[in-house]
Amino acid sequence: MTLRLKLAGWTLGLSLSVLGSGCASVGAASGAAAGMLSGLASANPAVGIGVGIAVQAVTDEAVNRYMKMMHSDQQAVIATLAGSLAVGQAKPWQVKHTLPIENGRGQVRVTRAFSSALALCKEFVFSVAQSAKPDAPEAWYTASACRQQGGNGWKWASAEPAVLRWGNLQ
Incomplete structure (x- = not known):
């Protein structure tokens, strides 16, 4: 050889x-x-x-x-769910991709709704399960989402979270 x-x-x-x-x-x-x-x-x-x-x-x-696209999918699901909830309501969220990369699940709870001349927004807390196991511990974060003009749904409105788990999320 x-x-x-x-x-x-x-x-x-x-x-x-x-x-x-x-x-x-x-x-x-x-x-x-x-x-x-x-x-x-x-x-x-x-x-x-x-x-x-x-x-x-x-x-x-x-x-x-690719990783940014996967994180964007998670943000879109969480923001849409937060937009559909009233203050104080909570629901589970979950993302499953075709490739088993950056799948996620947790809870979303709306804590406050507010509006300005520009948009209707909601602040919320959300959890992210640390693994796929049903009893996995969850880490909690805060964020906000705003309704887009023209009825185009809810979009993530927070600045990039200062949390290592979310990395370069936005």
Whole structure:
């Protein structure tokens, strides 16, 4: 077996092990694998470095957009539910995606409704279950939603929560 094939096999194995460790490392693993393989194929380390950096950047952006879309789904469900509730009412919320990533569930309770010349808004507290288990502990957060002009439903109106669990939610 040639040195190139051994290195390619090692790179593939390393990449697969890193991919299994979570979404945050997907870009680094794919960049490393693409850089190593293109460097081996071209016999030019500069080409490998350039390809590796480009692949990592593209992969990171794709993963970030996908995760933002998943969080946006959760926000939309919670905001719509809060908009349908009266002050003091509570109901459960749940999101199930086709891929089992960023599914969520919890409770929403409206605490206050207020209006201005611009919009009708509601403040609410919502919980997020820490796992899929039925008896999982829930963490509670506060947010607000406002009714969109023209009857386009309720939209998340809070600034980005300063909570690690929600990350770059908005």
